[in-house]
Amino acid sequence: MKTVLSGIRATGTSHLGNYIGAIARFARMSQDPRYRCLFFVADFHTLTTLKEAEQIKKHLPNMVLDYLAAGVDLSHSAIYVQSDVPQVTELAWLLSCLTPVTHLEGLPTYKDKREKHPEDINAGLFNYPVLMAADILGPRADLVPVGSDQKPHIELTQSLARRFNNLYGHYFPVPGVLPDMVLVPGLSPMDERGGFAKMGKSDGNTINLGDTPEQTWDKIRVAPTDPQRVHRTDPGNPDHCCIFALHQYVSTPEQLAWSREGCMSAGIGCMDCKRVLADNINHMLAEFRERRMQLAQKPDVIRDVLVEGKRQAEVLFNETIEHVRERMGIRRWGS
Template identity: 40%
Template sequence: MGQKRILSGMRPTGKLHLGHYTGALENWVARQDELDTGGKRVFETYFLIADYHSLTTSLETADIFDCTIDMVTDWLAAGVDPEKSPIFRQSRVKQHTELFLIYAMLITASRLERNPTLKDQVRDLNMEAISYGHLGYPVLQAADILLYKGNIVPVGEDQLPHVEITREIARRFNKQYQHPELGDVFEEPEPKITKFSRLAGLDGKMKMSKSLGNTIFLSDSPEEVQKKLRKAVTDTQKIRKNDPGRPEVCTVFSYHCKFSDPQRVEQIERDCRSGALGCVDCKKLCATAISEELAPILEKRSEYVTQPDMVKEILLTGENRARMVAEETMSQVREAMNIG
């Protein structure tokens, strides 16, 4: 079986937090570095800065470049290897919008309006009106994936409707236009259900979010981590140090489960339940465990922060590499369509 290709991406939101790390970056690096029994990479990985997608919910672009640099710096620090995986801005590879325009002709507005993920977004964001671009963002996602002939799409279950739209568009294009030599231009990508590890916010909310101010950033120093952990929500019934606790409802304990040694976690659970471990000391232990995890990321990040031109060069190189693949695909598209 040949090497499979995966495209993953994020909107340029600036510095990343632990939720991004556990929910995406760890998986990205694992897929990038996964080897088969012969020592060859299983996946060819591409990492997209989805700056056009960010316009679907906000038209503000004044800080988008700085946010991009901050985000990419965190990607690199967390282990994304630009030699293995091109990193590129969507807006710098114009073939994305070209393919998006073509795909937009192959799907109806009513089909997009039935997208359950879109309905959830409209509800969650209390949107009174939806733009044409927001309605069509699954079509742009389809262009993102298929432009690089993505075979595998790692998604949570809530994103499955988007993969199905991508498959429908690929199928419709192949039926309408056949390449004179290749036949079907696009392979229908397969969804790969991935359990994205969600990390609760410091305030106990379901997830970390910059807008809620409940995050620990990958760039936070050990002192900053300690300071933030002091305010983290624990078991509201454990008022005094010697009160027995309930680790299963404690945000800090959920962090221990992720960042502390398993044997340490077992000890912390026992001591919390018995009342031998107070919340203040538990938070100190947790802050230490998190900072130990972040230490190599911080060290690597500092190298890129002091050399901003290196990050820009990585983007330019990645964009050139992505553009070559994208143009090869679009040449096939144009030839199949007898257009352009």
């Protein structure tokens, strides 16, 4: 059985992109007997960009509800909070002593942030990839499902695993990447590169999992479409429209063909296309929303899940820490 690990930051309300790209996929994997799945809420990572303590406290239990409502099978999975397992920060320090600063400076996420918002760079953001490596190597994960934007960080983790193994003897498996993590487009116009920004909390282009069907429709109704379609009778290019881009994740092949042909021929209006999209999204999320509403009435469920998740995670991290300390010569002299 392979160990799969994934985390999600508690930075806000989960949205459709999180659900399609991560949460629903993780739930399916947790039901697969080939995998032991570890899911954690990355509250330490959240601190690199979100400083409002009350917001973190508010969002964290909601993240857990999302996993549970999506159907995560806890018979061979665990959900825990990153900060409940302090061994991860100890391991991050030990790994940081093996990490060249130039490797961190060369990571695309850091370079982009430094160029665009140099005043917002903090040491936590700079060291973020090392803590991420500790998250992965602590439970000795075999597989990590990530999007393309996170692949450089996984490559750093792989490099650190190899470096440790070369210096101190083989211990860490070199984690693999589960391919095809989906980056779902948001309700945004096409950018200058001919693509669509991924759905993200900071961009204000999301359909939130907690939105009602009416709220979902309200957001889709006012979303931008192909600028060529000024009037109902104007033909358009569906590849220039975020509505069609979203259809590809929630609609049938027949509906996709209907949308494409109708847009190019002006046989349908944008509102017709938007209505079908809204109906499909609401249908996809109906069962999830119902389960989530029921779970929200049982706060003890969240606590019990996290207590058990912490217990399981600490067993794995403690074993790793003892091996790593011994090999690196950092013994517990006072015990």
